[in-house]
Amino acid sequence: MVGPPAAAAAATIKFLCSYGGKILPRHPDGKLRYVAGETRVLAVDRSISFSELMSKMGELCGAAVSLRCQLPTEDLDALISITSDEDLVNLVEEYDRSPPSSLKIRAFLFLPKPGKKTSPPPSLAFSSRTSSSSSSSLSAATVTVGSTPRFSKCVHQYMEKPKPVGFPLCKGKSAG
Template sequence: MAGSWSSSSSRTSSLGSLGYDDVVFVMKPDSCAATAPAAGEGNSVKFLCSYGGRILPRHSDGALRYVGGNNRVLSLDRSLQFYELQRKLRDMCGWEAVSLRCQLPTEDLDALVSVTSKDDLSNLLEEYDAASRDRLQPLKVRAFLFPRSTPGRTSASSTTTTR
């Protein structure tokens, strides 16, 4: 962060009693960088992706939890198109087709929403933005990925077995 700093005993009076070994500095942003956001700030969204496992009830209280599989954080630019998101998810999992289901920030795992279009993705991001409004750091989108069979492959395999 560009800026200059200064140390002054007159500025420390509001900070309480400080010893001689304490260092106090005040950042003064340069006029050209005062309003510029940090690179990437607000332009990306993080997905906490879980795949290859299962959602099961916990023995003690029956609450749902994710068991097994892999968990990865995927940081994506908000301008990413839905089909590009699907491609990145397929590449990450190694599956031909991916079903994306996400947990809303105010809901439990028993109310996952399917994300199948750019409108679904936009609505999901709006929910997370609203829930992150009063936080220092935005929430990560909790995403669960499941393998999806492509319709063309199932019909082709069923026609070859009927011959």
């Protein structure tokens, strides 16, 4: 058998992380589905703190993100915002009570609105301690969304379809 022992598997939880796409209704029946973007599995220790989890998810996506999760018994129209350690503990408890078929926590990572300032994950922040007296030193505590190419991993830009060009119809004499 390949994989961790049962005790080690019980000590970890898995998040099915989706980012860069959209939640849209499916055409035949209108049921909500996640389309486009990326989906990756993130396995973490059950004792992880909210801030550590957000740091790992930010590294996964390449940007600071907000986290919303699907409860095991709910559809995509009822996502729960996870903003604290307490929210995270409650989410894990919900999955612990759910049937064994819900092995992974469905997580959706969203970028903050464009232009809004946000703190980057610790791994993406520059150190401000290196040369605080120098005006040319790189030190950043915030990142404006869209200001760095790393965000292209997380955001898919959809271009508007070109509008058709209309030409006037002229009835003329045909050579014949």
